[in-house]
Amino acid sequence: xxxxxxxxxSWNDSGFILTGVLNTIYISVLAIVVGTILGxxxxxxRAEANRFVNSLMGxxxxxxxxxxxxxxxxxxxxxxxxxGHPLNxxxxxxxxxxxxTMAFMGEVFRGxxxxxxxxxxxxxxxxxxxxxxxxxxxxxxxxxxxxxxSWLGVALSVIKDSALVSVIGYMELLRTxxxxxxxxxxxxxxxxxxxxxxxxxSYPLSLYGKYMERKMAI
Amino acid sequence: xxxxxxxxxxxxxxEVLKGVDLDVDKxxxxxxxxxxxxxxxxxxxxxxxxxxxxxxxxxxxEIDVHAKATNQNKLRQKLxxxxxxxxxxxxxxxxxxxxxxxQIVLKKSKKxxxxxxxxxxxxxxxxxxxxxxxxxxxxxxxxxLAIARALAMRPDYMLFDEVTSALDPExxxxxxxxxRMLRDDGMTMICVTHEIGFAREVSDKVAFFHQGIIEExxxxxxxISNPQKETTQKFLSKVLH
Numbered sequence: 001x002x003x004x005x006x007x008x009x010s011w012n013d014s015g016f017i018l019t020g021v022l023n024t025i026y027i028s029v030l031a032i033v034v035g036t037i038l039g040x041x042x043x044x045x046r047a048e049a050n051r052f053v054n055s056l057m058g059x060x061x062x063x064x065x066x067x068x069x070x071x072x073x074x075x076x077x078x079x080x081x082x083x084g085h086p087l088n089x090x091x092x093x094x095x096x097x098x099x100x101t102m103a104f105m106g107e108v109f110r111g112x113x114x115x116x117x118x119x120x121x122x123x124x125x126x127x128x129x130x131x132x133x134x135x136x137x138x139x140x141x142x143x144x145x146x147x148x149x150s151w152l153g154v155a156l157s158v159i160k161d162s163a164l165v166s167v168i169g170y171m172e173l174l175r176t177x178x179x180x181x182x183x184x185x186x187x188x189x190x191x192x193x194x195x196x197x198x199x200x201x202s203y204p205l206s207l208y209g210k211y212m213e214r215k216m217a218i
Numbered sequence: 219x220x221x222x223x224x225x226x227x228x229x230x231x232x233e234v235l236k237g238v239d240l241d242v243d244k245x246x247x248x249x250x251x252x253x254x255x256x257x258x259x260x261x262x263x264x265x266x267x268x269x270x271x272x273x274x275x276x277x278x279x280e281i282d283v284h285a286k287a288t289n290q291n292k293l294r295q296k297l298x299x300x301x302x303x304x305x306x307x308x309x310x311x312x313x314x315x316x317x318x319x320x321q322i323v324l325k326k327s328k329k330x331x332x333x334x335x336x337x338x339x340x341x342x343x344x345x346x347x348x349x350x351x352x353x354x355x356x357x358x359x360x361x362x363l364a365i366a367r368a369l370a371m372r373p374d375y376m377l378f379d380e381v382t383s384a385l386d387p388e389x390x391x392x393x394x395x396x397x398r399m400l401r402d403d404g405m406t407m408i409c410v411t412h413e414i415g416f417a418r419e420v421s422d423k424v425a426f427f428h429q430g431i432i433e434e435x436x437x438x439x440x441x442i443s444n445p446q447k448e449t450t451q452k453f454l455s456k457v458l459h
Binding site for chain 1: 266268291292294295297298299301303305307308309318319322323324364367368371
């Protein structure tokens, strides 16, 4: 009887997998929240700014959106490390993923702000509302409703994209599974399991989206 | 009282208003008629400080509309405005559409604002629509909502910018009836309109706009029934036939 270097998957691994699941949720939620807030600001500025400022912001956002996330992650973490400020994988991963999310959310929200026609805003102003009141009570709620489905699409893809943060060493779901695979040599079971976990994480968000869309359908 | 004195307004090189003078007294109903592009809607936008002017002045109750020191948000509380497009706020119910501005602009309590809104909605005949979303209503109903929404701010003046032009013909009547009712309430109104018959019936004064100036002005029995200027006669023969 030969000696095996591999130990099969067992219930003892569940704690390890759970860490991966939680870390995936953690970094995804963080990137979605931060990316949404920054995206709102960027989208608003783009909808309001003049052409020069707009094209300047546009080109930065274009870079963030066009360079593959995996390259951004590696470049950022190595560069920061080489500068003598090594950050732990969670911090660099959160920064890059949040900015990446911001770039997509910015375009989503810009579309939302622009979808509210000028006469609607003039009407609000004619009732005595200030610029900011018209923004807060009319433009923002109408614009957000219009782009909610796109927002949801970006949020869902961020959850899946968070898997890429594994390349810089963050112990999220994919990386835990890779380590388990190298120990157990049971890629099929583990990857199916991981797929199911991603589904379980994403599905509530889809359901929430359907619920909200129904609620907002007027 | 609204005093309009020698108002000039340009969009770029295009001069739309070329020296307009008009006084509107409290309680008066003034109709502005004229061809498209004659500057009549632009004048309303200038009164409400939505548009700047290049020369002259507009004074509303002693407040110079375009003076730097004027708080235009505050000024607009005096001036209700209804547009060709009703622009209902689609995310709010009929009641919320009407009670929002009193709450956030006039700082009324929610209860007070709702009372006010209900009163005005009943007034324009939308008493059974409080919880309906405006997108479910006809254009005529939405236009009456827009009127109630403006009235809930308790303005001293109402400005109407071709409020029936975007409506299906069978819905024009209900909106005009609402305007008649406002006149009977004693509201001071300036109506830019293509409804010549309506203008003749309700107005104390009719102003005929032509190429950026008031070509002819006076009581409807003069301007509409017995116009003196040739341009006025031509315009009326085209729209009345």
